[in-house]
Amino acid sequence: MTPSLRRKLEALSERREELERLLADPSVIGDAGRFRKLSREFAQLEPVARALADEQQAKADLAAAEAMRADPELRELAEEEIGAAAERLQRLEAELLAHLVPKDPRDDGDLYLEVRAGTGGDEAAIFAGDLFRMYSRYAERQGWRVEVESASPGEHGGFKEVIARIEGQGAYSKLKFESGTHRVQRVPATESQGRIHTSAATVAIIPVEPDGEPIEINPADLKVDTFRSSGAGGQHVNKTESAIRITHVPTGVVVESQTERSQHANRDKAMTRLRAIIAEAQAAKAAAAQAAERKLQVGSGDRSQRIRTYNFPQGRITDHRVEGLTLYDLPNVVEGGMDALVARLQQEHQADELARLTEGG
Numbered sequence: 001m002t003p004s005l006r007r008k009l010e011a012l013s014e015r016r017e018e019l020e021r022l023l024a025d026p027s028v029i030g031d032a033g034r035f036r037k038l039s040r041e042f043a044q045l046e047p048v049a050r051a052l053a054d055e056q057q058a059k060a061d062l063a064a065a066e067a068m069r070a071d072p073e074l075r076e077l078a079e080e081e082i083g084a085a086a087e088r089l090q091r092l093e094a095e096l097l098a099h100l101v102p103k104d105p106r107d108d109g110d111l112y113l114e115v116r117a118g119t120g121g122d123e124a125a126i127f128a129g130d131l132f133r134m135y136s137r138y139a140e141r142q143g144w145r146v147e148v149e150s151a152s153p154g155e156h157g158g159f160k161e162v163i164a165r166i167e168g169q170g171a172y173s174k175l176k177f178e179s180g181t182h183r184v185q186r187v188p189a190t191e192s193q194g195r196i197h198t199s200a201a202t203v204a205i206i207p208v209e210p211d212g213e214p215i216e217i218n219p220a221d222l223k224v225d226t227f228r229s230s231g232a233g234g235q236h237v238n239k240t241e242s243a244i245r246i247t248h249v250p251t252g253v254v255v256e257s258q259t260e261r262s263q264h265a266n267r268d269k270a271m272t273r274l275r276a277i278i279a280e281a282q283a284a285k286a287a288a289a290q291a292a293e294r295k296l297q298v299g300s301g302d303r304s305q306r307i308r309t310y311n312f313p314q315g316r317i318t319d320h321r322v323e324g325l326t327l328y329d330l331p332n333v334v335e336g337g338m339d340a341l342v343a344r345l346q347q348e349h350q351a352d353e354l355a356r357l358t359e360g361g
Contacts, residue, residue, distance in 0.1 A: 120199025125154025138335025144168025
């Protein structure tokens with residue numbers, strides 16, 4: 001580990017000690033908002049302090065074992081302990097480096113999932129429906145909440161477009177690498193000759209704005225239209241124009257909401273999603289400028305990039321951004337068993353960030 005990275009770790013440890021003192025201060029305890037904020041920061045730094053303490057203990061164990069090696073009767077035991085301590089130190093260094101990887105403040109938050117049929121006609125819409133079902137099943141396994149905000153069904157099943165909000169702890173951190181073009185290779189239900197077709201659908205993962213950081217939008221840049229809802233809601237939806245369509249003129253972004261019974265509630269929902277889309281576009285642009293070589297585009301990224309292929313005849317799923325990331329577990333994955341895939345993408349992202357950090361440190 002380079003001296004500059006070591007200094008960063010020591011600074012984090014010192015900050016944790018400072019937070020410990022502040023959290024015992026009566027004036028801080030009396031300020032609920034500040035106390036909560038500092039407690040959250042303290043909890044995030046606690047693993048760093050624990051790993052540093054473990055590293056110090058491992059170094060002491062290594063020194064003791066090396067001193068013991070001078071005794072001929074204890075040399076064999078000393079060699080074993082030296083090996084174990086050295087291995088532990090190597091593992092702890094990797095753990096400490098991981099703590100230096102900047103945490104995305106959006107990771108713990110909610111997100112918007114947008115799935116759209118691409119090339120492939122009816123089969124593309126069916127595939128878009130399969131992808132949405134996969135993410136919904138995965139969210140269900142995580143204990144997250146999925147709420148469809150708008151949907152345009154395909155003529156033979158699936159969706160031409162479906163947009164949903166997913167709420168749950170860590171939702172964005174686990175799904176943020178899903179943006180891009182997903183390709184499927186299989187025999188469509190509409191194919192009578194049994195030929196394998198290739199179709200595609202695009203996925204966009206957009207984080208919901210963190211609390212307290214609303215993006216400012218000039219009302220003069222908005223074009224607002226109302227129309228009658230076409231979804232569930234009983235007779236009410238046929239009698240009032242409660243649905244809202246908002247166009248952000250400078251960017252051309254269009255959002256709709258028709259799931260609520262009142263025009264006001266639909267407008268609030270639409271504006272929340274519009275702010276999230278614009279904020280994510282700005283973040284993606286900044287990230288691209290800073291790291292054009294990034295393999296795992298975060299957030300909206302490049303939606304034209306083909307990121308994954310689902311080959312049904314072979315039961316194979318391949319992520320094209322990570323060398324060697326092929327799973328022969330497609331039936332389980334499309335039923336929501338995405339844990340292995342998500343974990344591998346997170347590991348790859350962390351490895352990339354660590355490599356960049358080490359080069360820069």
